[in-house]
Amino acid sequence: MSEAVVDNIVAVLPPLLQTLESLSYVARNLNPPDFGRVMEIAGEPDAALQTVQPRLADWPEKFAHVKNALLAASDAALAGYAGLRAVENGQGDLVSVFRALRYAPRAQEALYPLVAQLPPVSQFFVAPELREDAALLAKLEAPANDNTGIFHERNEPGSRGGFSLYVPEYYTPDRAWPLVVALHGGSGNSRGFLWSWLRDARSRGAILIAPTATGQTWALMGGDTDTPNLNRILDEVGARWTIDSQRMLLTGMSDGGTFSYVTGLDGASRFTHLAPVAATFHPLMAEMADADRLRGLPIFITHGQQDWMFPVQTARQTQQLLSAAGANVTYRELDDLSHCYPREMNAEILQWLNQGSADGA
Incomplete structure (x- = not known):
């Protein structure tokens, strides 16, 4: 230059x-x-x-x-x-x-395409605590492998039912990679929500899918068109990239977190771990959930004491209900969190996912 x-x-x-x-x-x-x-x-x-x-x-x-x-x-x-x-x-x-x-x-x-050319931009998209990790930096400085980076599939702003995807640039198909499926909040769009997780997926080596709901929000009532769409997306991504079937996380914020319960507690769900954030939960969900599915299922609940939309008491009751039903629940209550996405929790959630089960703490 x-x-x-x-x-x-x-x-x-x-x-x-x-x-x-x-x-x-x-x-x-x-x-x-x-x-x-x-x-x-x-x-x-x-x-x-x-x-x-x-x-x-x-x-x-x-x-x-x-x-x-x-x-x-x-x-x-x-x-x-x-x-x-x-x-x-x-x-x-x-x-x-x-x-x-x-x-x-x-x-x-707009900025992300410059990660390969401008080191400060690449560093910006690395988790702060890993910015001195020599092994990670070496992987990120190498030329990107084929079939990696950011993809948008029928997910232009305002569209419904598509998805955005991130595959770490150092991905290789010779091993199975953990998968994070992150669901946006009500009336949102996943093209924006992708960035809530991209820095951590890039830093810690996970494939990231951010789907957009088929309706204005997730199918929390009435007919469920979102679960079939999620399964379609999983099929599409699984056909192109090597996903670890034992580390498939479904997480989401607000309505997206609530829908991770709705679809994730179903006996046919393919997800191995659930991590709802700032979500609500009706006791009937626990009663209607598949008992075998719930037994030992790792669930990581994150909620804020200051949440003005879904009061924290709801999350505390959810922890008790799901634990009593046999789920393996990890609960994190953040005293300074309102109804917002706590990006700093992504690292702990990924560590929990990679351990294979929650610690129940």
Whole structure:
């Protein structure tokens, strides 16, 4: 690269990556009464990004792909922060906050193609505690293997029933790989929810599927069109990549977590582990579940004490009900978590999955 292009990248990347981290901080710590305090802690990295973004103009044509990726990521990150600032200034509500936070995964999707060219971008998509892991870094620095990376199958924004997929770039078919199937929340889309798990799947070596519900949310009542669709997706992915049939995790946030119970407790389910997050659970689910399926089934429940949508008492009762029914339940209650996705739990969930069973703690 030319010296001028390198200088521009060096100027733009730090505030861009910091703005994305700050958006992630807001998403993780969002609790309506604390919004102002959370925004104050998140700071103003967007101001620095706005200052340097003009340096993304007038690059040589041969570097257009780098410029365009950085520009798209910056535009999305700034749009997200602008939406948050509007609510902070009294223009908008909680729905506006969620709408603003949807720009964060769009920015990450735009940025990810640069992992092979820009080491700071690659490092951003590594779990922080593994950024000094020499063996992992060597694998990530090597050329990507065939049939790896990010794929979107009939999963454009606004579509239903498709899926997004991530296969680690160092994947090889000579061994079986753990599978994570992550279900988005109500009215969401998996193309965005993929990024809740991608950093950990990339860092710890798991194939990741993020399906989109066939309806506006998962089939929690009435006819179930989602379970057949999940099985179709499993068939498609299993035909192309080597999946460990003993390490197939179904997880999800909010409605996605609730649906992981609905479909995962069925006797015909192919998933070996369930990990609902911020989900609700009706006692009838335990009564209607297949008794043989429940016996010894590893289930990892994560819930926040501050959850304003599904009170934490529901999760505590769920732990008791499922344990009494014979499931092997691990329960994690986070005192600072509202109705948000706690990305920091992914590492523990993957460790639990790779151990083969929950510890019951």
